[in-house]
Amino acid sequence: MPYKPESQFRTASTITCCRYCVPPKRHTACWDHCPEYLKQKAEYEAVKAARRKKAAIDSGLDAQLFESVNRAKKGGK
Numbered sequence: 001m002p003y004k005p006e007s008q009f010r011t012a013s014t015i016t017c018c019r020y021c022v023p024p025k026r027h028t029a030c031w032d033h034c035p036e037y038l039k040q041k042a043e044y045e046a047v048k049a050a051r052r053k054k055a056a057i058d059s060g061l062d063a064q065l066f067e068s069v070n071r072a073k074k075g076g077k
Contacts, residue, residue, distance in 0.1 A: 015040045 017036040018026070031037045 015044055 015037065017034070017040050018031065021030075031041075
């Protein structure tokens, strides 16, 4: 398999900028002010928020469907 740059494998749901980072660039708490990390972290948090929102909507729809099925089983009460 030919070499593919890491950027082709990265999705918004992963943080990869620290993977090959080595000293002196990498140090204790470098993520605190690393612009590349902060950018990827913001993307990651946005994706997580969207997933949580979708999961909440799906969960609500599942609960509504469950109630409808239970009402139908009980004879429409």
